[in-house]
Amino acid sequence: MKKFFYLLVVLFFTTSSSFAQKSNPSKNLREDPYPLWTDTIVSQPEGYRMDSNGNVEISSSDGLVWLISTVNGLNGCEPNDFDGCTVRLANDIDFGEEGLNYCFSPIGTRETPFLGTFDGNGHKIHHLLQRYSRYDGIDNYFFDMGVFGYIRHATVKNVTLDSTCRISSSCDYPGFYRGGMVGFADSLSIVDNIYIHSQGIAHSYGSSLVGMNRNSTVRNCACGGQNYYFGSPDEGAVLVDYNRCDGGFADAIVENCYFYGGIDWSYNTRYVGGLVHFNETLPNNNGKRAILRNCHSTPIDEFLGYKGYGSFAVFLTEGSCIKYCYTDPTKMYQNAPMVGLNQGGDLMYCSEYTNIDGIGTLTIPVTINDTTIDNLLDALNLWIIEQEHPELYRTWAIVNDSIPVFGDYYVGISENPTPDDMVTIHPNPTLGMIAIMGENLHQAAVVNMLGQQVLMVQGEDNELRIDMTALPAGIYFVAVTDNNGRKTVQKVVKQ
Secondary structure, three states, rough: HHEEEEHHHHHHHHHHHHHHHHHHHEEEEEEEEEOHHHHHHHHOOOOOOOOOOOOOOOOOOHHHHHHHHHHHHHOOOOOOOOOOOOOEEEEOOOOOHHHHHEEEEOOOOOOOEOEEEEEEEEEEEEEOOOEOOOOOEOOOHHHHEEEEEEEEEEEEEEEEEEEOOOOEOOOOOOOOOEEOOOOEEEEEOEEEEEOOOOOOOOOOEEEEEEEEEEEEEEEEOOEEEOOOEEOOOEEEEOEEEEEEEEEEHHHHHEEOOEEEEEEEOOOOOOOOEEEEEEEOOOOOOOOOOEEEEEEEEEEEEOOOOOOOOEEOOOEEEOOOEEEEEEEHHOOOOOOOOOOOEEEEOOOEEOEEEEEEOOOOEEOOOOOOOOOOEEEEEHHHHHHHHHHOOOOOOOEEEEEEOEEEEEEOOOOOOOOOOOOOOEEEEOOOOOEEEEEEEEEEEEEEEEOOOOOEEEEEEEEEEEEEEEEEEOOOOOEEEEEEEOOOOOOOOOOOOOO
């Protein structure tokens, strides 16, 4: 009996101690087998240089690790949020094969957020490992996870995480978010021109790009590798887990992005989306909303979630919208829907598409600013041209596999209002020849959707003719200038 009582006492104190450890996330009780890079790089390295204005240039993997300490306040550093400053990569960052034996901590936490601009300058990051789990019943995952953990009214842009990187977590603690590049993008942040290649995701509340996009913008981003893994049971999406409009001061936007790849899933995987998991607008948001637009979702292998899945989003809540988005349904399990669970949101101007002889043809033609179009590539590019600031967006091109991928940023010309007495162009649409009628015409130039001039004629007359027969079918812009220097731009459809 005494032995039994003694055993109960030991069990009580052991359990109490374990509960205390679990309830106190501030304790550094890691049992993760991967040591932290921040425990190895404990002083400022040569690859981290700061100028007199507080801007930083990073040229080595050690320099990128030191940015963690600088932002998070580790290794004797006072936390630096870099508000108003820029951190730039000077070259590709490669942690080497050794990098997969050390764990990269997220840059920025909710207590020490990153508020500046991180510009990857088009460089790649190789062999970066970020993995946190629970071992021996001890919690060590009380943070948002990504290369950047938490950013606020910040910008992260122009960088690629290649297929050698591994970012994953086997924990499912609610309220904290996981993304390959950014865990939590908050309050007017911008995540722009990020490419994620074949990132493994093995956790709940996660995605390959951004975990939580709250009142912020994700644009010109792509996930285009082999497979994106969701374990069991898990909830998430390839691009953004939560696209949430909360508070009524700004939209939450995911735009001009794409997913092209496979999704691995386990039998019990639930709620998996191709682009977004939750496209969510909270009540009373003063007309602001969660928006997913001008994207395509192209799986190369079937995927499903046993409780809900969708090629665009799993959940589309009331007040939210998805518009001008396109998907290839041929690899979707059992004709998976565009939206898994529509809870009162708007699904507008969206279509499935099929590839026929290398051309993506929309099942349902869409209309963009009075132009109806059934070609996937032209639809994606026309949407850009019709925006107030098209220069913010990367245009689309077909490189291989007949799948639209990103080209350059838009550098073309915007369509101007035409003076009533200046010019008319007919026929429009045209099979080839067009006539431009006006007074004292000087020249007319034809510009394609990438902003490239493809034809030009000059004359001193009231009529100019241009033969577009040799041009591919699509949308073009004709810029006309008269002898008085007046200029107008009109849209012409070549059939």
